[in-house]
Amino acid sequence: MADFQITAGEHGAASTLHVAGELDLAVAEELRQAGLSCLESDDPGLRIDLGGVTFIDSTGLGALVNLRTVANEQGKTLHLVDVPAEVNRMLQLTGLTDTFQVA
Amino acid sequence: MAQRALCEASARRYYRRVSDRDPALESLLAVTDTSLTELDVDDLLGELLSRIRTILDADTAAVLLREADSEVLIARAARGLEDEVREGVLIPVGRGFAGAIAATKRPVILDRIDSTTVANPILWEKGIQTMLGVPLLHDERLIGVLHVGRLEQRPFTEHDTVLLQVAGERVAAAIESRRLAVEVAAARELERSLQPARLPRLAGIEFAGRYVPSERRAIGGDWYDAFVLPGGRLWVVTGDVAGHGLNAAVVMGRVKSALRSFTLVRDHAADVLALTDRKVHFFEFGTMITVVVATAIPPYDRWEIASAGHLPPVFVGEDQPAELLRIPVGPPLGVELSTERSAVEVTLAPGSVMLFYTDGLVERRQVPMDERLETLRETVISDDPESVCRTVMHRLIDAPTDDDIAVLAIRRTP
Numbered sequence: 469m470a471d472f473q474i475t476a477g478e479h480g481a482a483s484t485l486h487v488a489g490e491l492d493l494a495v496a497e498e499l500r501q502a503g504l505s506c507l508e509s510d511d512p513g514l515r516i517d518l519g520g521v522t523f524i525d526s527t528g529l530g531a532l533v534n535l536r537t538v539a540n541e542q543g544k545t546l547h548l549v550d551v552p553a554e555v556n557r558m559l560q561l562t563g564l565t566d567t568f569q570v571a
Numbered sequence: 572m573a574q575r576a577l578c579e580a581s582a583r584r585y586y587r588r589v590s591d592r593d594p595a596l597e598s599l600l601a602v603t604d605t606s607l608t609e610l611d612v613d614d615l616l617g618e619l620l621s622r623i624r625t626i627l628d629a630d631t632a633a634v635l636l637r638e639a640d641s642e643v644l645i646a647r648a649a650r651g652l653e654d655e656v657r658e659g660v661l662i663p664v665g666r667g668f669a670g671a672i673a674a675t676k677r678p679v680i681l682d683r684i685d686s687t688t689v690a691n692p693i694l695w696e697k698g699i700q701t702m703l704g705v706p707l708l709h710d711e712r713l714i715g716v717l718h719v720g721r722l723e724q725r726p727f728t729e730h731d732t733v734l735l736q737v738a739g740e741r742v743a744a745a746i747e748s749r750r751l752a753v754e755v756a757a758a759r760e761l762e763r764s765l766q767p768a769r770l771p772r773l774a775g776i777e778f779a780g781r782y783v784p785s786e787r788r789a790i791g792g793d794w795y796d797a798f799v800l801p802g803g804r805l806w807v808v809t810g811d812v813a814g815h816g817l818n819a820a821v822v823m824g825r826v827k828s829a830l831r832s833f834t835l836v837r838d839h840a841a842d843v844l845a846l847t848d849r850k851v852h853f854f855e856f857g858t859m860i861t862v863v864v865a866t867a868i869p870p871y872d873r874w875e876i877a878s879a880g881h882l883p884p885v886f887v888g889e890d891q892p893a894e895l896l897r898i899p900v901g902p903p904l905g906v907e908l909s910t911e912r913s914a915v916e917v918t919l920a921p922g923s924v925m926l927f928y929t930d931g932l933v934e935r936r937q938v939p940m941d942e943r944l945e946t947l948r949e950t951v952i953s954d955d956p957e958s959v960c961r962t963v964m965h966r967l968i969d970a971p972t973d974d975d976i977a978v979l980a981i982r983r984t985p
Contacts, residue, residue, distance in 0.1 A: 490936060492973075493815055523936045525974075530813035530859040533906050537857075554939055561940065562861060562880040563900035567907060 482513040484549070488520025491528030499528070503535040507542060514539055515571070519550035524558050536568060547571045612749040616648035616742070623738050624650050627731055629719035631699060634707070634742060635662060635669050636715040644669055644716060652720075654693050666690045669704060669716045676713055678705045678732050684720075694720065703727035705735045707743040717742055758817040759784060762792075762975070765824050771799050774984075775871050779956035781964055781978040785815075785931070786971045792819035792860075793929040793975040794827050798834075803869045806834050806843075809881065809927035809979055810862035813903075822855055826904070830862070840864045840877035841912040844904070848879065848912070851905040860904040863927055867919070871983055874925075877914035879904045882930055882944070885951045889922030889985065893951045895944060896925075922985035924959055926951050931974030932967050943967075956980035 483506045487499060506514050514535065532548070539546040548570045551559070559565050620632040631651035635644035644662040646655040665674040667690025672679050681688055681702040684695045694702070697720075704718030717739045719727070762784065770778035780795050792812025799805050808830060812823045826847065833846040843864055851858055863881040867874045876884070876896065880903030887893035899913050919925065926947075933943040950966045951959060959980040968976070 525934060526811060526813040526859070526861065526930060527815075533859055533903075534857060537906075557940055561882060561900070563878070563902045564880065564906070567902050 482515050482545075482547075483509060483511050484515040484517055486517045486520070488522075490523040491518075491521055491531070492523065492525045493527040496527040496531040500531040500534055503531070504538060507535070507538055507544065511544070513545040513547065515547045515549050517549045518552060518555050521552055521555050524555050526562075529558065529562060529564065533564070533567065545569060612746060612753070613648060615745055615749070617650070619738070619742055619745070620648055620650040623717075623719060623735070626734060626738070627703075627719050627727070628721075629703075630722045631697070631720040632718070634715055634717050635660075636707075636746070637664070637673065637713055644673055647715070652693065652697065655691065658693070660691050660693065662690050664713075668694075668702060669718060672704045672706050672716045672718070673713055676706045676708065678703070678736065680727050680732065682724075682726050698722050700724045701726045703731055703735055705732070705739040707739050707746070709743050709747045714743055714746060754817045758820040761817070761820045761824065762794075765794055765820070765827060766977070767796060767798075770797050771805070773799060773805065773871075775869060776805065777956050777982045777984055779960045779980045781960050781976065783931075783964075783968075783972070783976045785973060785975050791815045791931070791975040792823035793931065793977040794823050795927065795929075795977045795979040796827055796831070797979065797981070798831065800834065804834075804838065805867055805871060806831075807865040807925075807927065807979065807981060808862060809929060809977060810860055811881070811929045811977075813859040813861075822858055822860075826851060826855065826860055826862075830864070834866070838866070839914065840866050840875045841914040844877050844879050844901070844912040845910070848904045848910060849908065852908050855905060858905050861930075862904060863898075865917075865925070865927070872919055874917045874919055875914045876917055877901075877912055879912070880906075882928065882933065884928075885924075885926040885948055886917065887924045887951050887953050888920055889953045891953070893948050895948055919983045921983050922953055924951065924953050924956070924980060924982045926959060926963065927979045927981075928963075929975065929977045931972055931976040932963070932978060934974060935970075953982075956982050 485502055485506055503514060536546045548568050551570055616634055624632045633649040633652045633655055634647050636647045637644055642664045646660040649655045662669045664670050668679060668681050668688060670690060684699050684702060699720040700723055702718055702720040704716055706713055707715040707717055719735060766782045770780055778797055785791060794810055796808040812819045829850045830843060830847045833843045837843050851860060861880040863878045863884060865874050865876040876898055878898045878900045880900060883895040883898060885893050886896045898915050901910050901912050933947055935943060947967060950963055960978055963978060
């Protein structure tokens with residue numbers, strides 16, 4: 469089972485979404501909804517802290533891609549923060565490294 | 572509006588008393604339990620509505636279902652109001668009687684039926700005088716509305732409301748369990764039908780493929796494809812639609828078909844990827860798909876391979892160690908419209924093997940991806956494609972799988 473949790477925080481002006489556990493089909497929609505609610509605010513962007521993520525599959529990556537699309541449509545930026553090596557490797561393998569701004 | 576929303580706490584107190592001793596309700600519960608496994612959902616709804624009409628001494632009973640999280644209710648089954656279903660009545664959530672129940676997720680009793688209180692003219696034309704409706708909920712999510720009506724002016728009571736709520740719980744459970752079973756069965760059937768029944772028979776190239784649906788959850792959108800165009804150009808494709816369930820399988824079918832069409836107008840793998848990317852952007856918005864496309868013309872010695880976010884194919888020459896193909900990997904389809912797609916050329920000498928696969932083959936939660944890719948790499952040897960597939964499946968699949976697996980091996984005939 470995933471020990472998945474989202475906590476909204478503040479980092480300068482952009483809100484930060486902290487994610488931990490396994491980012492898979494079971495939680496991808498939850499992540500997307502949490503990200504969307506952050507993007508509804510007046511913040512200039514969204515930071516997603518992936519420091520606690522132990523596993524990500526294509527549906528998890530899909531949720532991140534979707535949030536980035538929504539952010540871009542609103543003229544906002546989406547940053548991935550504290551990306552674990554395994555998640556970074558998955559971004560490489562799926563050709564998504566240049567899609568995201570990794571801080 | 573002559574509507575009364577009912578206090579839920581009092582409804583719950585009623586619920587206990589009613590469900591314990593109401594013989595009519597007992598018969599309703601009994602019929603749902605025994606029939607669940609035997610009736611299809613339409614027959615089951617019809618049977619339940621007949622019972623509900625009797626229990627509540629009503630003239631009409633109807634179920635409207637919300638279609639796939641849309642904002643519209645569609646008449647699905649009715650007794651005494653059959654025209655509602657025949658005419659395909661649509662009620663926007665929030666409008667009229669059923670729309671208000673859907674929007675508030677609360678029961679409503681209505682004692683005046685006319686164009687100001689209900690959105691559906693069938694109801695007042697029929698002469699219904701009083702109505703009661705309850706929301707159909709599954710895990711707090713609205714899936715539809717159940718309502719009953721009387722042709723005489725004899726208003727429904729709180730007791731009636733509680734009865735209908737209990738019935739509604741049964742109806743919702745029946746619909747959900749059946750819908751889930753049907754969706755899984757349909758997705759499996761669809762997914763299977765979309766895998767090639769027979770791989771091409773071709774002088775110079777041998778094929779073998781495997782498709783194994785996930786053991787643990789609803790089907791995904793993996794596929795493999797291999798086809799020859801007039802003139803001999805061969806295309807080999809492996810792809811994966813992110814997500815699961817019937818929708819992923821349906822999207823996969825459309826994208827697979829679109830990609831095939833684009834091979835009729837373009838000879839280069841990168842161009843076919845770019846066109847398919849546009850198709851996904853405009854017609855499958857919000858979908859992410861990884862795919863690898865390879866193509867060659869007789870004698871199939873020089874291949875062009877392009878990848879949109881897909882895991883690297885394994886290449887092995889005769890009497891050589893296998894390698895993961897170094898392909899410039901662009902983002903998955905549906906991510907970035909302006910993506911420039913590029914391909915690599917790979918020489919396939921006689922006896923050389925290429926293996927294409929989807930992530931279900933290698934992805935394991937506890938093991939880093941590179942370790943799994945290495946296990947796969949060292950498993951693939953230069954052998955006939957059937958043996959390659961058999962060995963790979965045997966060695967790599969060590970536990971019940973979370974995901975679908977599609978594998979396609981090709982060899983240039985030695």
